Amino acid sequence: MTTNTLTRHWMELTIDGTGVRLSCISRKGAGMPIVFLHGFGSTKEDYADVALHPAFAGRPIFAYDAPGCGESECSDLDRISIPFLLKTALAALDEQGIDRFDLVGHSMGGLTSLMLAHQAPERVASFTDIEGNVAPEDCFLSRQIFLHPHEDPEEFLEDFIARNWAAPFYSSPLYATSVRYKVRAGAVRGIFESMVDLSDNADLMAKFLSLPLPRMFMYGEQNKTLSYLPHLASNGVALAEIPHSRHFPMYSNAPEMWRRIAAFQARAYEDSPSAETACA
Template identity: 30%
Template sequence: MIVPLIHGLGCSKDSFKDVWKFPEYEKYTVLAFDLLGFGNSSKPKDFSYTVEEHVEICKLAIEELNLERIHLVGHSMGGAIGLLLAEKIGGKVISFTNLEGNLVGEDCTLSREAIRYSLEDFETRAFQALKSKVSGTKELLGPTIMSQRLLYKWLSKSAPYAFYKSSESLVNWSDSGKLLRMFIDLDISKHYIFGELNRNSAVVRLLAPVPKTQISSSGHFMMVDNPQEFYRRLFRILSVE
């Protein structure tokens, strides 16, 4: 069975670097990769960077590798990508685990901040200001300084153009209400994981019919803030499918 791990906006596959420390995952083929425009992937200016196009690239990779029996896992923007991907590849997907993935407008923080600017302003000055804000805003991310340091590092490997265009699309999808309806109606096994700091968020209440797991002492980056609990809980979720 395959476990693709899809990272969030401005992040990289290193969001999930601790998974390799847990021997229980040896029963799975774990696949972590950088989305176009982020991490070590190519950053072409002629790619749209919409959520839909990120989905298409993931779909092509799955088809090229001939992957079947997939447990999709997506964090933040990767949750939105994973949700649309689950709809596209249908019978290949056994389950979908959403790690505080974008579902409603309130889920947009850095993405909404980005699109306050024109593309030109964002590329020339606002992206650097956003990185500086991240490095000094503990409340935005979680209870550990590690979350801040890592996100700053990942943002530094992100193309400003890719970040901006992905943000535009992500905000549009989140504000539409479609992602929330799709997730609730998704006709496969599904689960929502959230950090303890976000236990009172509106989306947690809106997901009353969906199985949920809270990770203690963590925020949006629960797999960084508390990897021991996160990966053991995720393993238990995957194991019952």
Template identity: 50%
Template sequence: MLATSTADPHLRRIRGQAMPSGHRAVHEQLRLRVHGVNLKIAAVRRGGADEPIVFMHGFGTSKEDYTDITQRHDFAGRSFLTYDAPGCGASECADLGAIDVPFLVDTARAVLDRAGIGRYHVVGHSLGGLTALLLAHREPGRVLSFVNIKGTLAPEDCAGIRHVLSHQEPGDAFLRFVESLRLAPGYSGGLYAANLPHKVRRGAVDSIFRSVIELADHGDLLNKFIALPIPKMYLYGEECASLSYLPLLDAHGVELAEIPHSGHLPMYSNPVATWKRIAVFYAGDLSQRIPAARRW
């Protein structure tokens, strides 16, 4: 199913010195085949003795959302992996129309298997949070903890893309989505909108959007998240504090983390507070924070 992986030797150097795996971040290109589709996945990793943190970015963002982990003293020496999803960032996909959320989940599993990662902690934002949720639900024994950064859990999380797809006027849905973000008030919306055309391929947009809506409406996502028998944190910006399901998450033992001066993109609007809050979650003994899993 999977082909060989390669690492660009030029990317393995900082200031002319080789970066030993396990000590410095290594940039790689992983050649994979998922559902018969050829992929070239751009990834960054750092090895170590502990179980890694796997970071999954959101729609229209990239692995670089998380590479500041190498600058954070509270994560010094911590092993990690982050990568650009198919159709995003520097990754390449031979069939953009094949990309939907189940495809992203299978790609994540292929990346983890190629990297030799058995058990891991996961941090996922937005679409990456949805991908991580479905992967953890499928293989709960591999996931040690889950930081969900405003991941899709309910139909209310899809209002923006639902409106764009239901638009009756002809035109490019992706451009309408970008323009709506650019004009909407809110933290980091303009920055996000400016980056979108450069971070995601248009050919993947429609199938991803429709897949997210289908799962939000019929995928029982909130219940799946609550039922995961691992330490969990739901992190969101203050602009998202009115989400209807936050009290339910709190009642079922999910740690809530509200980041001030931010909205859907706390890592853009308030990265210092976001990283500090994630670091606090990983400090100490996570085994003491396993919530009771109950159905609602």
């Protein structure tokens, strides 16, 4: 019998010769697993409420803190980047025994998810991208590593926190006040520089639009002016605008976020009645 109880556990990995110890949450169950990748300055707990929502009852769940974030550890913080996080995700999925899954990624986790889906599209049943980078204009957080440079990682992070605390956007103060507890300062530069590089140079939009699977792009109403939204819609991407939110719908309007994810995944399976199911 399945329950809505999440299990907390650790996962030891070696990524490109670097030791990683992931703090994970998971649930066994029946049906297609749901895999969640969190954003910069966030943790796996952003998604823990999935276990309480009837729409996802009984389904396998897997999420973890990225290396250098939350409770997870990394023996060399300088190695952390989006390519490193992609390799971590693939290794963690294999270790967890998850082959095919519905993928949900936010911001940094959305970009990592996009790279994962591009590399292994046959493993992704559907992809919910919550404001993950698909264009250069998405680097409003990560580009600060160049716009407001500081040689001291701790000082950069404190200044980053102050700027975001004062921003006139939904949940910005809530987000900012917890960042220092959720990411190691030494991991920030590699993450941000790689996010900007990929956004500027890796043709992320083409990668996203070419994915041969159901895709939804979720964004807060304060970001409804993103220039590429009509382009996404005209290319078959479902759009989900979350009211009373900007970049953090899981903080500003979680009930609507979960409702839209559940509805999207249900439609994806209605459109693909022969979709494969899996257990974890």
